[in-house]
Amino acid sequence: MTDLKQVASQVRRDIVRMVHGCQSGHPGGSLGCTEYLTALYFKIMKHNPSFSMDAAGEDVFFVSNGHISPVFYSVLARSGYFPVSELATFRRINSRLQGHPTTHEHLPGVRVASGSLGQGLSVACGAALAKKYNNDNSIVYSLHGDGELNEGQNWEAILFAAHHKIDNLIATVDWNGQQIDGPTDKVMSLGDLAAKFEAFGWQVVHLPNGNDMDEVVSTIEQAKTYVGKGKPIVILMKTAMGSGVDFMEGSHEWHGIAPNDEQLQKALAQLPETLGDY
Secondary structure (H helix, E strand, O other), X not given: OHHHHHHHHHHHHHHHHHHHHHOOOOHHHHHHOXXXXXXXXXXXXXXXXXXXXXXXXXXXXXXXXXXXXXXXXXXXXXXXOOOHHHHHHOOOOOOOOOXXXXXXXXXXXXXXXXXXXXXXXXXXXXXXXXXXXOOOOOOEEEEEEOHXXXXXXXXXXXXXXXXXXXXXXXXXXXXXXXXXXXXXHHHHOOOOHHHHHHHOOOEEEEEOOOOOHHHHHHHHHHHHOOOOOOOXXXXXXXXXXXXXXXXXXXXXXXXXXXXXXXXXHHHHHOOOOOOOOO
16 A cells, blocks of 8 residues: 555645645645545546536536545546646636635536535535446445534434435544534534434444554455445544644644745645645
8 A cells, every 4th residue: 555655645746735835725634534544546436537517427526525635636637637737826816726626616526515514425425326227337436524413414314324325435533532613522513323224214434543554544444345235334434633733733723824934835845745736
């Protein structure tokens, strides 16, 4: 997995540089989901950077927690969807790389706007159901924040997916225990997520360390073995917000603030440059 780990290190460099460059954005969750997105786009998914919206015969991914756009944009660029140099335009006026992914900029790799939390699972259900109707055996993947599960629309979609046996869907919850206002247990406790998903008729797969690349890859591969067996699948992925940068790790305070010049240099010193900075 050395190559994937090298990609992940570069993606983390991209994240902190992008957020620093415009002094705006969400580094914490982006850093925490780096292994997951890197594994999906560089190892797991069958996808084509030439990009077509219908994605016939391709696996597709929806990021529901759209505020982690820095990691999404970095992985898309690094896997060939658009020039890596464009990362320098993050959150700039007239940039295609807005703070939350949108579709009117026609950025390759983005199939749905995800600025409003709680909507991504509904979209993923629709896409997965369409693939089943079209006899397309590819898989739909989606990513959701744990704080995002406070949104009731998620639970409607969770019911819908089980009722319609949408078993070509693998949703992942980034269970880092942090959201913008503090720890999730203090803002609104999620309780026993595994028991809840199981009660709703889902197949639950546990990923105890979502910041270990080997574990991420093997767990997603495990989840794939349940595809086609009658139940939607959810991976409950434990991560550390800000993973990879010691002074950011585990703190909700880095959910949505940018590092200053000194903090940027301290972060970059911990992240080897492996693919070349933009």
